[in-house]
Amino acid sequence: MFYDWDWADRFLKGGRKKYERPLYDRGLRIWKTNKWDADSDINVGYTWNGTTPYVTYHKDGTTTIQGFTYAHGWSALRGYSTRFTIQRYAGITVLQRNFKFYLQEDDAPLSPPKIQGCRTCAQSGLVDGWCWSRTCYDGKLNADGKMYCDTHPEANYIGQLHQYRWHSVPCPHGLSDGHPVTKELVCSTCKGSKKYDYGSKPERMLWNGSPLRLRDGKVIKSAASQLERMIADNVEFVIG
Numbered sequence: 001m002f003y004d005w006d007w008a009d010r011f012l013k014g015g016r017k018k019y020e021r022p023l024y025d026r027g028l029r030i031w032k033t034n035k036w037d038a039d040s041d042i043n044v045g046y047t048w049n050g051t052t053p054y055v056t057y058h059k060d061g062t063t064t065i066q067g068f069t070y071a072h073g074w075s076a077l078r079g080y081s082t083r084f085t086i087q088r089y090a091g092i093t094v095l096q097r098n099f100k101f102y103l104q105e106d107d108a109p110l111s112p113p114k115i116q117g118c119r120t121c122a123q124s125g126l127v128d129g130w131c132w133s134r135t136c137y138d139g140k141l142n143a144d145g146k147m148y149c150d151t152h153p154e155a156n157y158i159g160q161l162h163q164y165r166w167h168s169v170p171c172p173h174g175l176s177d178g179h180p181v182t183k184e185l186v187c188s189t190c191k192g193s194k195k196y197d198y199g200s201k202p203e204r205m206l207w208n209g210s211p212l213r214l215r216d217g218k219v220i221k222s223a224a225s226q227l228e229r230m231i232a233d234n235v236e237f238v239i240g
Contacts, residue, residue: 003089005057008042026081044089054082055089062220065090067101067209077101077209091217095204102204105218114199121187125194129185131171132178139165 008030015021019035022028029047033056034040043053054076056064065086067077076082083094083101093104117123138151152169170176186192205219213220 004061005042005059008057028085054085061215063090063214064211065214066211069209075209090214092214101207103207104202104204108202110200110202112199113197115195116198118187118190118194118196120189123194124183125187125190125192126183127185127187128182130178131173131181133168133171133176135166136169137166139167
């Protein structure tokens with residue numbers, strides 16, 4: 001579902017106050033910045049101890065996101081609930097890596113492919129793991145009213161519970177109990193190919209939580225001013 005000012009306005013009109021309403025989602029509320037203005041901005045956030053909007057919808061179809069940093073240096077973006085709120089109601093993903101925050105658009109361009117030997121399995125295609133007994137569902141009811149398994153005749157009178165169609169059979173190593181195995185499981189990272197693409201990652205933009213305007217889930221980019229060009233070294237764009 002796409003959330004914008006029109007959706008928020010319709011949602012508010014369905015409430016009792018018409019200018020503020022619970023969002024029925026993790027304690028979030030939705031409210032107008034100016035309750036007397038029909039075209040007022042509409043906010044999504046919390047109203048505990050004052051208003052804390054994380055997403056603000058504008059009548060022109062744009063959206064502003066922000067993550068507050070408090071006096072003691074703690075950022076609201078460190079809470080998963082805050083990042084999830086922005087992702088759900090503004091349509092852009094917020095990620096945390098090493099106490100830094102990044103924005104990722106849904107169709108962000110990818111970095112070039114970078115095929116290397118798989119680091120998970122050390123280019124062997126196999127990894128250590130744990131082996132368990134298997135479950136067979138071939139049991140069937142015979143004329144004597146008891147369950148039998150033609151696939152595993154030795155397992156007849158399955159588990160002493162004749163009404164069940166399933167039963168356990170030993171693992172390929174002949175063991176019924178779980179046990180570790182060495183280099184016998186296919187690596188889930190490279191799927192056994194021994195190679196993995198460590199490139200092809202979406203572009204992400206470093207974000208400090210300051211208010212940022214979006215349109216259709218994308219950061220609105222404008223021509224940089226002279227001052228912005230002078231401080232461009234302080235703005236980071238990263239890949240992956």
